Amino acid sequence: MGDWRVPGYSELRVLGEGAQGRVVLARHDGTGRPAAIKYLAARFANDAEFRERFRGEADLLRRLHHPFVARMYGLVETPAGAAIVMEAVDGASLKAVLAESGPLAPEAALAVLKGSLLGLAAAHDLGIVHRDYKPANVIVRGDGCSKLIDFGVAVEAGEAGRSGTPVYMAPEQWRGEPASPATDVYAATCVFFECVTGRRPYTAEDQAGLMGRHLTAPIPVADVPEPLRPLIHRGLAKSAWDRPLGAAAFVTELESAAAGAYGPDWESRGVRALAGATAALALLFPLSALGFGSGGAGAGGAGAAGTAGAAGGSGGAGAGTAGTATAGKGVLGALGAKGAAAVAGGVVVAAAAGGAAVYVADAKEKPKPKPIVAALSALNEPRKDIGGGVTLQARGQVVTVTGGKPALVRKIDQALRSPLEQRWATTVKGLAGGAGRGAYTDVVKPTILLRNDRLLSVWYTVSLQGERGTGWDHSPAVTVDLRTGAALRPFDLFRVPTEQGIAPLDSKIKAHLPHGTYCWSDMGSGAGPFQPHGTDNPSAFVKSGDVSMALAPAGLRVAFYGAVLGYASACGEEDATVPYAEVKDMIKPNLLAAVPYPRPSHS
Incomplete structure (x- = not known):
């Protein structure tokens, strides 16, 4: 099983190896074209979970087409193993460039950062967070252009976990909190800092110390040239809310800062400088070393083999266009004439003798409908004049979705926003009633509680900024049915949707509050702690909207x-x-x- 190889390719050299697999440079036997092949480690060949993750990475790469991201040509699976066939990029890793040349000129550092951010932005547009941006995952070609690689630990925005490379991990990753596009912005800024200074922004003797530095240490803005300090300050903000909301937004800030400090031609000078820094490593370029061509080859040349070549087609496909694999050629042909091929949802699927399956993107077919993906989007509601000198605006983030049918997406987005709209209507009414004075800003921070193919639950933490008393920051929440786009209000969650029907919930809520009581105070009148008394019946206030509820992974949140x-x-x-x-x-x-x-037996 450990000797399994993709049929029709000859392995030339190992490009990288890790715990989950290895990447090799290979030559297609029929056309001589190069490709990079990522193999799932043999010990995981029979592990269903790792297989599914591998398919997930392949599916992401299949959808991700961008000049700054290495392209995927196909996924090959057999009972003996699995592999992703990808574009072979001729160049050196940014890690090797920095080790060889030391710190880069500011323009060169800005150029490589911009290229990486554009590649990350393409992933963010699909609702994907890379989570492992680092110098080793950026390949710089001989012409100074770069490609982003390795989406092995990428996830949908909103998923939590601590995967990543510690020296570049954002604070929210260290805490195991949901990842967002701002998570990648943090890692990219860490690498940018390293490119400019020759060292990482935070170091420590052990992982616990490194975590503490990323969580609490001051941002080392003084270590970079003054024009770059705002970028470092923004990109390394401890809170994801204080960073640019995604890579595309950061590119806008980068271009403005770069042009202002280094002139309108900063990028061309930066790319030339980057090419110069990479030239010293030209003999190590994998394709050039094996005689395929120069490191500056354009798409479709040796440095970036056309899709038809990697898939074994006739070579007629242009750069960025997937060529249709034909019988007798490439991966499909290598599986033998007994293989049966069919086109399904924009992917050529070939089933061959021995249980092999090959998936090759086919640009001539309509793509599969995109799955519904949730992500955080900027919220910037214009300031509204309530009257009497009182105004209200809202800023922060809101959860939106992409994919699926446009009408359904619009309905889901409206449902996700509905609890905020209700909050703002109530807030306006309260402020207009004499409780407000001056300007107010409602700051909104969403958390995705639950997400699957049926339900999406969102919890909004809110804070009304301005001259006010207490009681204005009740958390709105919503659970949305992704099949219909309907917002499930609290009563919609229950079999008996009435105050009496959910009354048994009152005592259950109380049992899961601190100290098992609805309100606890340790400030007594001299005789020790005291516990004030109330009605203890939140079920009576659900209809009025004073009680928020949403389905969470562990239970019903109230x-x-x-x-x-x-x-x-x-x-x-x-x-x-x-x-x-x-x-x-x-x-x-x-x-x-x-x-x-677990599904109850009686349901």
Whole structure:
């Protein structure tokens, strides 16, 4: 099993090797064209989870077409192994360039950062976060242009985890929080800092110390030239909310800073400088060393083999265009004449003797409908004049989706925004009623609680900035049915959607609050702690909108202000998650079946 190779290719040299597999440079036997082949490690060949991850990476690369990202030609699977056939980029890693040349000129550092950001932006447009941007994953060609590689740990925006390379990981990655495009912005800024200074922004003797530096250490802006300091300050902000919202937004800031500091021709000078820094490594370029061509070859040449060549076609496909594989040629032909090929959803699928499956992008076919993908989008509501000198605006982020049918996407986006619209309407009414003075800004920070092919739950943390009292920051929330685009209000989650029907929830909420009570105070009147009293019936305030509910991975999340139940305003907002095991007889069966809880036998 460990000796399995993609049929029709001869391995030339190993380009890289890691715990999950290896990447080799190979030559197609029929055409002589080069390709990079990423093999799943043999020990994972029978691991269903690793196979699925590998397919996920291939699916992402199949959808990602951009000049600054190495292209995918095909996915090959057999019972003995799996491999992704990709564009072979002739050049040296940015890691090798920095090791050879030391710090880069500012223009060169800006040029490589811009190229990488454009590649990352293409991924962000698909709702994907790379999570492992680092110098080793950027290949610089002999002409100074670069390509982004290795999406092995990429995830959809909003997924949590600590995958990545520690020295470039954003604070939210260290904390295991959801990744967003701003996570990649942080890593790219770390690399940019390294390109300019020759060292990483944060170092430590051990991983715990490194984590502490990324989480709390001051941003080392003084170590870079003054014109670049705003970029470093923004890109390395500890909070993702204080960074550019994505790579595309950061490119805009970069271009403005670069042109202002280094003139309108900064990019051409930067690319030339980068090419010069790479020239010293030309003998190490994998394709040039084997006689395929120069490191500055354009797309379709040796440095970036055309898709038809890598897939074994006749070579008629142009740069960036996928050529259709034909019988007797390339990967499909190498599987033998007994293989049966069919076109399905924009991918040529070939089933061959022995259980092999090959997927090769076919530009002539319509692509599959894109899956619905959730991501964070900028929120910048214009300031509204309420009257009497009182104004209100909203900023921050909101969750939106892409993919699927346009009408459904619009409906889902409206549903995701609906709890905020309701909040703003209530806020305007309250401020206009005499409670407001001056300018107010509602700052919104969303968290994706639950996401699968059926449901999307979002929790909004809000903060009304301005002259105000307490009780204005109740957290809106929503669960959306992705099949219909409908927003599921709290009552919509229950079998019996009435105040009486959900009344049993009151005691369950109380049991999962701190100290098992709706409001606790340790400030007594001299006789020790005391516990104030209220109505203890949040179910009575669901209809009025004073209680937020959403489906979360661990259970039903509920939040409301203690003052709603008659407690002192100092009690603040109560927030609890009731496990599904305790509410399984209350939640609608079809919803319970769509959350991470075993389907009850009676449903």
